[in-house]
Amino acid sequence: MNILVTGGCGYIGSVLIPKLLKDGHTITSIDTKWFGDFLPKHKKLKNIKSDISNIENLNIKKVDCCIHLASIANDPMAELDKNLSWETSALNTHKLMEFLKKKRTKRIIYASSGSVYGVSKKKNVTENTPLKPISLYNKVKMVTERVVLSYEKSIEVFIIRPATVCGYSPRMRLDVTVNTLTFSALSRKQIKVFGGKQVRPNIHIDDMCDIFRFFLRINKKYAGIYNAGFENLSILDIAKHVKKTIPSKINIYKDKSDPRSYRLDSSKIIQAGFKPKKRIFDAINELHEKYLNGILKQKLNFHSLKWLKKILKKY
Numbered sequence: 635m636n637i638l639v640t641g642g643c644g645y646i647g648s649v650l651i652p653k654l655l656k657d658g659h660t661i662t663s664i665d666t667k668w669f670g671d672f673l674p675k676h677k678k679l680k681n682i683k684s685d686i687s688n689i690e691n692l693n694i695k696k697v698d699c700c701i702h703l704a705s706i707a708n709d710p711m712a713e714l715d716k717n718l719s720w721e722t723s724a725l726n727t728h729k730l731m732e733f734l735k736k737k738r739t740k741r742i743i744y745a746s747s748g749s750v751y752g753v754s755k756k757k758n759v760t761e762n763t764p765l766k767p768i769s770l771y772n773k774v775k776m777v778t779e780r781v782v783l784s785y786e787k788s789i790e791v792f793i794i795r796p797a798t799v800c801g802y803s804p805r806m807r808l809d810v811t812v813n814t815l816t817f818s819a820l821s822r823k824q825i826k827v828f829g830g831k832q833v834r835p836n837i838h839i840d841d842m843c844d845i846f847r848f849f850l851r852i853n854k855k856y857a858g859i860y861n862a863g864f865e866n867l868s869i870l871d872i873a874k875h876v877k878k879t880i881p882s883k884i885n886i887y888k889d890k891s892d893p894r895s896y897r898l899d900s901s902k903i904i905q906a907g908f909k910p911k912k913r914i915f916d917a918i919n920e921l922h923e924k925y926l927n928g929i930l931k932q933k934l935n936f937h938s939l940k941w942l943k944k945i946l947k948k949y
């Protein structure tokens with residue numbers, strides 16, 4: 635299959651693309667490469683440095699399916715430049731969809747976010763739960779979903795609302811919960827927990843990538859919106875999990891600046907036939923091993939917010 639991956643050099647893309655190449659697909663990746671480029675050289679990979687707003691001018695031939703990952707990818711980064719957040723994600727997605735329509739692309743798989751539900755005390759936040767996005771990032775994600783869905787008549791639309799992803803990627807993100815707490819335990823022997831009671835769903839990066847591969851193959855009658863998160867845990871419980879594997883001290887700070895709290899119910903994707911294989915525990919162990927082997931290191935561009943702030947000064 636000819637697959638266009640937007641945001642292919644990011645945290646998820648850097649694990650996903652090697653898997654897709656191994657599956658035998660031909661890949662075109664478009665990425666601004668804000669955080670670097672960690673993709674392997676491969677005869678079936680065309681790795682383009684570009685903003686998706688420029689997609690019409692790139693030499694891209696056939697696209698059977700698009701996996702759309704390009705976005706400003708968390709709450710504090712989205713706040714850095716509100717206009718850029720809307721443009722990068724929502725408006726550019728409109729351009730992307732027009733391009734895909736012209737190319738007669740059959741399917742798009744869009745990585746939205748489970749955070750579109752905002753704060754919810756419900757035990758089971760299913761895909762039918764009304765969206766109450768509270769941050770700019772959540773709002774942009776919700777509107778971008780609507781942009782993608784408005785093309786449903788001409789393209790098969792699969793929208794994933796992933797939990798927070800965890801685990802190792804060559805383009806590491808040290809700003810996502812499990813990774814942050816694990817890295818802090820490894821490098822400082824202490825874990826800072828702000829608040830701690832907020833419940834967040836989690837998904838291992840291998841399961842995240844396998845969901846894209848699963849949706850590439852599935853019958854079109856399954857098109858629709860899917861939650862994807864298989865472990866709902868409070869931040870404090872995640873910290874305790876980390877402490878079990880990596881001896882460290884947990885320090886709790888009173889903080890209400892990030893109240894997002896919700897549990898995802900992912901029964902729909904499981905009923906469609908997807909089986910998750912990994913848990914938070916695996917992510918912590920794998921990160922631990924990579925750290926001991928010297929593969930996982932502290933790098934400035936692994937801290938997305940600080941790094942993007944630096945880059946935006948040059949924009």
Ligand SMILES: NC(=O)c1ccc[n+]([C@@H]2O[C@H](COP(=O)([O-])OP(=O)(O)OC[C@H]3O[C@@H](n4cnc5c(N)ncnc54)[C@H](O)[C@@H]3O)[C@@H](O)[C@H]2O)c1
Nearest residue numbers: 641644645646665666667668685686704705707745798799
């Ligand atoms: N990682 C998570 O925990 C998580 C959870 C839920 C949803 N998501 C979503 O998954 C997607 C991928 O996330 P990630 O963790 O890999 O983030 P990431 O920041 O590592 O990757 C995003 C990539 O998109 C690129 N990019 C941004 N705007 C672009 C544009 N206009 N044109 C071309 N490239 C552009 C960036 O350079 C970056 O490499 C995002 O849409 C994010 O919102 C991620």
